Amino acid sequence: MTLAEAPSRPVAPPLKIMRQYELVDRVRSYNPQADEDLLNRAYVYAMQAHGQQKRASGDPFFTHPLAVAAILTDLKLDDATIVAAVLHDTIEDTASTREDIDRLFGADIGALVDGLTKIKKLDLVSKRAKQAENFRKLLLAIADDVRVLLVKLADRLHNMRTLKFMPFNKGERIAEETLDIYAPLAGRMGMHGMREELEDLAFGYLMPDARTAILNRLHAMRERLGPLISTIEAELQARLGEAGLTADVKGREKQAYSIWRKMEQKSLAFEQLSDIFAFRVIVETTADCYRVLGMIHTEWPTVPGRFKDYVSTPKPNDYRSIHTTVVGPGKQRVELQIRTRTMHSVAENGIAAHALYKDGRTLDMDEVASESxxxxxxxxxxxxxxxxxxxxxxxxxxxxxxxxxxxxxxxxxxxxxxxxxxxxxxxxxxxxxxxxxxxxxxxxxxxxxxxxxxxxxxxxxxxxxxxxxxxxxxxxxxxxxxxxxxxxxRRATRNAVRSQYAGLGRQIVVRAFERAGKPFGDDKLKAALPRLARLAVDDVMAAVGRGEMFSGDVVKAVYPDFTDERRAGASPDKADGGWFGLRQAENLQFKVPEGTGPTSTIPIRGLGGSLPVRFAPNGGAVPGDRIIGILAPGEGITIYPIQSPALTAFDEQPERWLDVRWDIDADRKELFPAQIAVQAVNEPGSLAAVATAIGDLGGNIEDIRMTSRSRDFRDLVIDLGVWDLKQLNAILSQLRALSTVSGVERVNG
CATH class of the missing domain: 3.10.20.30 (Beta-grasp domain)
Known part of the structure; x- marks a missing residue:
């Protein structure tokens, strides 16, 4: 077909019920060993099963499975696939059962029909979670036997050809599903011809005005360029003949949906597209492909960056062809696709072009996979x-x-x-x-x-x-x-985070057993997993690390007679400092110079360590501070300096308090967060003097906020990164010595 003869819209063939003998003749035309009896029995069974059922168009329902079978005979598929197409709606829409199909036509065909029945029930344009699960089921249904997909694609193609008879809301869902799922699947299976028709039909249904506008532009361009296209075709054909090459040269027009999609994705106007028209050169052998390429590149200059060799490196969907663009006759850019007839068959029909039967036997799916x-x-x-x-x-x-x-x-x-x-x-x-x-x-x-x-x-x-x-x-x-x-x-990130929480949880659990005076071991914890409703020890550790499970509950699961005094009795008297007061005393006892602390404390190495750690907002903490850890569900440990007033908010939650200690590598200079409040004189250069003093001592200003207290003074809140408490104190002393600073103090949020 030349470009001038291209139809403006795919047209469904006029309604005609295919007779029994016609179905057999279509299959025998490409498979002389076809099982005529099997085909006849399937035809009669489906016709009787569907009886007087009607389609939305008013046509007998039986015309639909016959039309699907006809599409598949054009793809030259095996007897079982054709029979499955004829029977594909019987289980869903008639009184027939899977057992009936197995008994009458064999388990192979029964499995195909059953797979198609399950797919028909899937809603692939529902809300995302359900759509995702249904799409998963779709791929599972077609993975074991690709013939299920081939029948489903043919079924969808015929339904799209007759979609105008559907109520619009249902037709819209079918068209969206076709454009989102089935057309891309056809393309991924290499079935280019079917993908293009599915896309065009869905595009015309969902966006008829856009499709019409593009077709009108194509028609105008075809009218304008028709003579030039014919000239290029004739000249290419003649030059190839002179070179002794037998080849067919055919013009190709880009489909309306492909044009629209490219315009949308790349924000291009119709006139900016350079690949609307192209030419296919179809030859006999692979060697001829390269001979044609050599002749064309010798005859006409090439357009740089427009050469692709999919013959030596086929696409994953088995597509093979040589693409090149040259400045051809009339100084026009000419895009060419060079391929053999076999390559062309695979490009149009994809996986269906790989014969599903050889030497009178049906290939199993592993053999098909080896070819595709x-x-x-x-x-x-x-x-x-x-x-x-x-x-x-x-x-x-x-x-x-x-x-x-x-x-x-x-x-x-x-x-x-x-x-x-x-x-x-x-x-x-x-x-x-x-x-x-x-x-x-x-x-x-x-x-x-x-x-x-x-x-x-x-x-x-x-x-x-x-x-x-x-x-x-x-x-x-x-x-x-x-x-x-x-x-x-995502999986590696989740595993790393889980590993961090599990590591933190293990330290918390070991410490809890030490405090309880009970021996701990993974074997003991494994025996208690049912009481903790967890499947593995690491699950318990991660739950504790995330704050989803209290460490005392783990001890009690292993030792049911254990009583946690912190949870069993009344809270200490608030007048005596409450839990905060107790924790202060406990912390002062445990926070000794680095390297001499007890094993029951958790080592803190900064934000880059193996534990999920963050520092208190509005103040932070630095090495040298006496510190407390607060376990926040799902967030890990938040580290506070012991003097932080924010800790009073956790007085009634003793299970969240953790004993922690610094474990810093002296050779590794890592910055830790601190916050200071500065009262500066409002005069030129005062802010620069503050910044210089901090920088001279190696501090890093990470953020600064300024408010006006009066016309003479400015309040600065500065977020710093410092190595340790010694450096922070030196910065505070340096700032206090400035004449432009009236006051400075560390913020403890």
Whole structure:
């Protein structure tokens, strides 16, 4: 079909009930060994089962499964798939059961029909959580046997062709589901022709005005460029013939939905698109593809950056073709796709082009997978279900994989890695292996060191530097493009946080047993897990670390006769200082010079340590302070200096108080948060003098807030980073010595 003959809209064939013999003839036209009896029995059974049922259009319902079967015969599928298409609505819409189908047509066909019945019940455009779980079920249903997907796609295609008879609200849901799920799935399975028709039908239903506007622009462009297109076709054909190459040259017009999507995504006007018209050159052999390429590149200048060889490096959906753009006849940019007839069949029909039967026998799905990269992708995707992802994460991952075009990169050993456009070395690392991504610390692209967030291009060779013990930063999740990378980063981050809480919880539990005077061991705790409603020791430790479980309850679960005096008796007299007073005394006893503290205290090493630690807001804490830890549910430990008045808020919550001590490496200069309040004279240079005094002593100003107390004075609240209490006191002394400072004190929030 030439561009001038292209229809303005896909038109459904006129209604005609396919006869029994016609169905058999269609199958035997490509499979002479077809089981005629099986096909006939399925036809008669489905016709009788559906009886007088009608479709929304008023047509006999039986016309629908026959139309689905006809679509699949065009794809030359095996007998079982055709029979499953004829029977696919019997379990759902008639009195037939799975047992009936198994008994009459065999378990293989019964499984196909049952899988299709389950898919029909799934709502893929419902609220996100339910949609995610249903999409998961959809992929599970098609992973074991891709023929379920092929029948479902044909079923959806016929339903889309007749969607105008549906009530709009139901039709809208079907069209959205088609555009979001089924059309991308068809594309990911390499079924380009079916994907384009599904997209066009859904686009026309959901956005008829936009589709009409684009078709009108296409028609006007076709009218204007028609003679030039014919000239280019004829000249290409002639030049190839002169070179002794047998080839078919055909014009190709970009589909309306693809044009609209590109205009939306890239904010382009219709006139700015350069690939609306292109030409396909179809030859006999792979060698001919490269001969055509050589002739064309010799004859006409190429457009830089517009060459892609998907023959030597096929796309993950098995698409193979050479793409190039040249400045051709009439100085026009001409986009060309060069492929063999076999490649063209796979490009249009995808996985359906891989014969499902050979030598009179049906291939099992492992054999199909060995021929189809697309089906292997589907199985790998479904294998992720075993990695305990949430349905929402699984949906996000799969949609990311469905909707992106690919770039192709290589490992140093030459392994090909397909990634979405815009992918980074982080995505590359996770595509090679999850552990490589989790431990990645650097990357080289084509031998040059690059940031891990660099965008990769086709043909890049990527080498990943790694460090054991590395945990991927949570911020990476917003930088990567692949669903696998995002899911792996989330999982690693969750595991790291859980490990921190479990480590903190273990220290709290061990300390609780020491205080109770009871021996502790994991074996003792394992025996008590049912009483704590946890499955593993680490679950208990993480719950304690997160503040979801009190350490005294763990002791009591192991030793039921244990009584925690802090929870059993009345609170100490507030006049004597309450729990705060007791904790002060206890803390003074335990907070001795570094390295000499008891083992029952928890060591604090700063924000970068292995425990989930933060410092008190509005004041902080620095090494040298006597400190108390407060356990906040889900937040870890908050460290307060012992003089902080904020601690009185926790007087009635003794189970949240923790004995902590500093454990600082003297050789590692790490800054800790402190806050000071300065009263400065309001004159030029006073703020500069304060900043200089702090900087001269090595302090770092992290934030500063200024308010006017009077025309003569300004109040400054300064957040500092300092090494320890000695440095902080030196800064306070230096500030007090300034003539522009009338007062300074440390803030203890």
């Amino acid at each position: 990269h697309a089906y292997r992708w589907l199985r790998r995707t479904v294998a992720m279900l075993a990695e305990n992802e949430s349905p929402e994460e699984f949906l996000e991952h799969t949609k990311l994989e469905l909707f992106h075009d690919q770039v192709f990169c290589f490992t140093p050993k030459g392994r090909l890695i397909a990634l979405p456009q815009g992918a980074t070395p982080i995505d590359f690392a996770y595509a090679v292996h999850t552990n490589l991504g989790n431990t990645a610390v650097g990357a080289k692209v084509n031998g040059l060191a690059v940031p891990l967030v660099s965008r990769l291009k086709n043909g890049d060779e990527v080498e990943i530097a790694r460090a054991e013990g590395q945990v991927p930063p949570a911020a990476w999740e917003n930088l990567v493009m692949t669903g696998k990378a995002r899911a792996s980063i």
